[in-house]
Amino acid sequence: MIKLQSTVSDGGIYYCEIGDTLDSIANRFSTSKQIIIKDNCLSGEIKEGDCLYIKRYSRVYTVKVGDTPESVAGVLGVTVEKLYEINGINYIYPFMQVVCE
Numbered sequence: 001m002i003k004l005q006s007t008v009s010d011g012g013i014y015y016c017e018i019g020d021t022l023d024s025i026a027n028r029f030s031t032s033k034q035i036i037i038k039d040n041c042l043s044g045e046i047k048e049g050d051c052l053y054i055k056r057y058s059r060v061y062t063v064k065v066g067d068t069p070e071s072v073a074g075v076l077g078v079t080v081e082k083l084y085e086i087n088g089i090n091y092i093y094p095f096m097q098v099v100c101e
Contacts, residue, residue, distance in 0.1 A: 016050040029054045032097040038088030057099035065094045076100035 014025065022033040022042075031054065036042070040052050059076055069092055073083045078100055084090055087098045 012054050012056075014052045014054045016046050016048055016052065018048050020046060020048075022046060025052065025054070026097065029056065030060050031055065031057055032060065032087065032099050034087050034089055034096075035099055057101055059100040061098050061100070063092045063094055063096045063098065067092065067094070072098060 014029070016025070022036055025046075026033045026036055035055065035057070036052060039055055046052070061072060061076055063072060069080045069083065072092060073080045076083060076098070078086070083098060083100070086100060089098070092098065
């Protein structure tokens, strides 16, 4: 059972359960691991009972082999700088998930 308590219209609070990983939570809520880390100022692993803020994004894109920052930003309709800012990153790599508001 997913425990998501809405706190704002575009996000919510999630309480980690046994077996949760940042990747599984990101997939469950259509976001990225990098965003969860950034939004929650995480530096390590999560554990049962941890409280995470989950922001909902309208678009999630999985980087493909051969994609460039410019091509991904173009698909999402943002600048490379905005893509990096939103996702809390400074580079992309294949199979990484990035989001856009």
